[in-house]
Amino acid sequence: MILIGNMEEFLRRAAKWLIEKKPIRDVRDWGIHFSLWPVHLTTACCGVEFAAVSDPKYDAERFGVLPFVGPRQTNFILIEGTLTRKMARAARLVYEQMPEPKFVIAMGACAIDGGIFWNSYNIVRAHEILPVEVFIPGCPPRPEAVIQAVMKLQKKIKRGDYYYGVERED
Amino acid sequence: MYDLINYLWETGLNLLFSPEIFEPLVFPGLIAAFSLLIVVIWLERKIAAIIQMRYGPYYISRHTEGALQLVADLLRFLFSEVIIPKSVDKIAYVLAPIILFAFTFLPIVVIPVSKDFAAIDHEYSLLIALALMTLYSSFLLIVSWASNNKFSFIGGLREGFLSLSYEIPLIISALSAAVLFDSFNLIEIVEKQAAMGWGIFYNPLAAIVFLVVIIYSTSRYPYEIAEAESEIVIGPFTEYTGILFGLGMGISYIKLYSMSLLYAVLFLGGWEPVVWPLNLHPVLPGIILFIKAFIIVAFSVFLRAVYPRYRIDQALRIAWWKLFTLAFLSLLFSYGIKIIEVMG
Amino acid sequence: MIEFNFLIPIEDTIFLFSAALLLISAVLVIELRSHVYAAFFLEMVGLANAVLFALQGLALIAIFQLVVYVGATVTFILFSVLMFKEAKPVKPRFKLLDLLIGAGIAGLLAVGAFSIYKVSPTAGKPSLDVTLPEKIVSEYGLALFLVFFTLLTTLIEALVLARREVSS
Amino acid sequence: MINPYLYLLISSVLFGIGVYGILSKRNMIRMLLSAEILFNSALLALVSFTSYTKNVYGYFLVFLAVGIAAAEVGVLVSLAILLYRRRGDIDVMEVDKLKG
Structure with a gap:
């Protein structure tokens, strides 16, 4: 591949091969699972509960969850409730702007299956447009439930059970 | 064979502890700066959490109150994808933050660690440090232009406006310290302070102006205007991802660190007092210098938790009216002290 | 403390490097299409010039050049250039004459300087x-x-x- | 010790580049940048003469030159901005055609 001259592709594959090796991979997973920074994308009323997750009472920063400013710097998106067709496009755009090891949690009954809008023409299920890792049931879920979902996601990342740099079908 | 190993070991040790290698590489250079970076950002988050009655980072390492949090964040930035958007100017986008980081790092090399231990012992070392500090804003302008993003562009222009206004009080207040101790050499300044007393007691006005300028120019909180989160996403580094953004986040802290070192040398007596265990090796007084600089850094990051933010016109007004006048007065004050010394 | 012995004298290396940086970035200032890059390379010209000043033993002037010229003036130019839109491409003119004039002036100056320096010998370090x-x-x-x-x-x-x- | 003649050689080459830039460009900003290159070359020559003759007056002359260059650049750039605001164009050849 060096002989052909496709240096960029070769470097990318070499970096990927290096990252997937055992000790480096463990260190990477340890780092990522305690550094989940969510992006602000409030689609519906569950956003209020998500705001409570970071407040003094529930304090998600204990787990390294620090709500940060832009999609370019974050790696974690919470779909907070109903996704209308218009909002689904925005959510997908934000998701595409994030750098690669990125995770999605769908929060609330609306994000899972439409909730009280289950038969509306204008509803998109979160798993239809985004690769959701964890679902949180409830209408709206309590902040403890969100924290439990974050811990579940952390366990999943620690196991190395996620995609990184692979083209997905969905 | 044994002699050869012994010789190599001694030469290597000598080479490591020669000031030209040790200063940029270990202290106060790269290693000290990076460990300070990791500790200080954790401290900033922890102080903010304590003031808001939260825990802050905790579960990552329970016995040390989550001090490893920044290691985890750094690892994540290191291993995340670096996106280069289509509309950016690719060469400037990739190279500018790296050059900016290098230029932010340069003034540290000039600052001496102790009397016999300085990488560059020049008679104008204070002026060299100040001159290298003024190069910061132009590279930041290049960074902000290269992203081709409206928020980063606005952030860069704000930084340009601020830099035109803070550089003058910075230089004048540093010069008033130089006038007070009658030298531009940082080592001589510290020696004179050991004889006379700390600069902050002689000229408190210049010390206050310099402290405010440190906070002003590194966009710490009351003046966090160039990277205002709630107005323009994160200023010049809006489009950056991965390790490039990590560099960008570190830059203002490194600048804060270098300016705090300069502050400790100019006004807080540098590495004095050198007491017993510290006079065994010329590197050891650097510990006191580091502690003094760390106190300044910790104070500046503590302000995040207690202050709101100024608008840009208010900040410019403060710089041009208050800071500028006070710096001018401090220069006159220094001249007055000199005149009294000459008369009496 | 160790003495560093370099094969090539370090002063000459710095001189060659900064002189090359000076001339190349001066050409780039004129020939680059983007105004912002041109202003940036003007800054490089100022930096390399400051290094040359310091090499001649006039450190204070080098520092003054860095603070006032590079740090303030060129930053001001850069700051203003950022506010313009990129210029429209202007229709090309015949440039060979200009090039010849520039080269002629440079040659005349070089010859003049050489004649000046031939007269008087070099002296010691400035005091x-x-x-x-x-x-x-x-x-x-x-x-x-x-x-x-x-x-x-x-x-x-x-x-x-x-x-x-x-x-x- | 580097031969002082080399500094003057570099300075004259730089001057030639600056002259070429001023003659061949019509854009006002680009001409300003070329003039700055000319200024840098003159400064280099002045500094090398000062370092060669060890004259204190040369020192002060350099200080004054750099300071005045700072002010001059400020005025010129603001003129360029005004011109741009008024006409939306910074081509110097267009400016002298339309008087007023």
């Missing part, structure tokens, strides 16, 4: 560098500051002039 900072601090400090102040007011005046809205 004025030791007394000057003390003089500046002790005697001319306030005067220097007043000069700065005047220049600063000019700059502010220029900024205000540029910021005023054009009424039309």
Whole structure:
């Protein structure tokens, strides 16, 4: 591949091969699972509960969850409730702007299956447009439930059970 | 064979502890700066959490109150994808933050660690440090232009406006310290302070102006205007991802660190007092210098938790009216002290 | 403390490097299409020039060049250039004549300089560098500051002039 | 010790580049940048003469030159901005055609 001259592709594959090796991979997973920074994308009323997750009472920063400013710097998106067709496009755009090891949690009954809008023409299920890792049931879920979902996601990342740099079908 | 190993070991040790290698590489250079970076950002988050009655980072390492949090964040930035958007100017986008980081790092090399231990012992070392500090804003302008993003562009222009206004009080207040101790050499300044007393007691006005300028120019909180989160996403580094953004986040802290070192040398007596265990090796007084600089850094990051933010016109007004006048007065004050010394 | 012995004298290396940087970035200032890059390379010209000043033993002038020229003036140019839109491509003109004129002037100057230096021999290290900072601090400090102040007011005046809205 | 003639050689080459830039460009900003290159070359020559003759007056002359260059650049750039605001163009050849 060096002989052909496709240096960029070769470097990318070499970096990927290096990252997937055992000790480096463990260190990477340890780092990522305690550094989940969510992006602000409030689609519906569950956003209020998500705001409570970071407040003094529930304090998600204990787990390294620090709500940060832009999609370019974050790696974690919470779909907070109903996704209308218009909002689904925005959510997908934000998701595409994030750098690669990125995770999605769908929060609330609306994000899972439409909730009280289950038969509306204008509803998109979160798993239809985004690769959701964890679902949180409830209408709206309590902040403890969100924290439990974050811990579940952390366990999943620690196991190395996620995609990184692979083209997905969905 | 044994002699050869012994010789190599001694030469290597000598080479490591020669000031030209040790200063940029270990202290106060790269290693000290990076460990300070990791500790200080954790401290900033922890102080903010304590003031808001939260825990802050905790579960990552329970016995040390989550001090490893920044290691985890750094690892994540290191291993995340670096996106280069289509509309950016690719060469400037990739190279500018790296050059900016290098230029932010340069003034540290000039600052001496102790009397016999300085990488560059020049008679104008204070002026060299100040001159290298003024190069910061132009590279930041290049960074902000290269992203081709409206928020980063606005952030860069704000930084340009601020830099035109803070550089003058910075230089004048540093010069008033130089006038007070009658030298531009940082080592001589510290020696004179050991004889006379700390600069902050002689000229408190210049010390206050310099402290405010440190906070002003590194966009710490009351003046966090160039990277205002709630107005323009994160200023010049809006489009950056991965390790490039990590560099960008570190830059203002490194600048804060270098300016705090300069502050400790100019006004807080540098590495004095050198007491017993510290006079065994010329590197050891650097510990006191580091502690003094760390106190300044910790104070500046503590302000995040207690202050709101100024608008840009208010900040410019403060710089041009208050800071500028006070710096001018401090220069006159220094001249007055000199005149009294000459008369009496 | 160890003595460093370099195969090539370090001063010559720095000189060659900064001279090359100076000339290449001067060419780039003129030939690059983007204004922002041109202003950036003007900054590089100033930096390399400051290094050359320091090599000749005049460190104070090098520092002054860094603070006032590179740090303030060129940053100001860069800051203003950022506000313009990129220029439209202008239709090319015949440039060979200009190139010839530039080369001729450069050659004349070089010959003139060579004739000057042939007359008098080189001398030792300058001694004025030791007394000057003390003089500046002790005697001319306030005067220097007043000069700065005047220049600063000019700059502010220029900024205000540029910021005023054009009424039309 | 580097031969002082080399500095003057570099300075004259730089001057040639600056002259070429001023003659061949019509854009006002580009001409300003070329003039700055000319200024840098003159400064280099002045500094090398000062370092060669060890004259204190040369020192002060350099200080004054750099300071005045700072003010001059401020005025010129603001003129360029005004011109741009008024006409939306910074081509110097267009400016002298339309008087007023």
